Amino acid sequence: MAKYNVVLKRKRAEKAERKRSRHGDPKTAKLKNKPQNLSVSGKRQRKLFKKWRRDQKEAVGSGLVSMQDVEMAVAEGKFLVLYVFY
Secondary structure, eight states: OHHHHHHHHHHHHHHHHHHHHHHBOTTTOOBOOOOOOOOOOHHHHHHHHHHHHHHHHHHHHHTSSOHHHHHHHHHHTTTHHHHHHO
């Protein structure tokens, strides 16, 4: 098993070296940091929507907002703003 680990380590090093030469900075040979992806996955969207609905339900239950306010917010699409910023 030790021989196999050495071989894998060498392969990884060679692969990293090829990546650096192809995509890295010419002076430092370091890989560039890519910016964070702005799109939101479906799983994250469902999670945020579930949290938003829970918060709305608590707000209605505590009397902070009325049911009409919640319906207007949904109609206007205010909850979609959450998805853009997270």
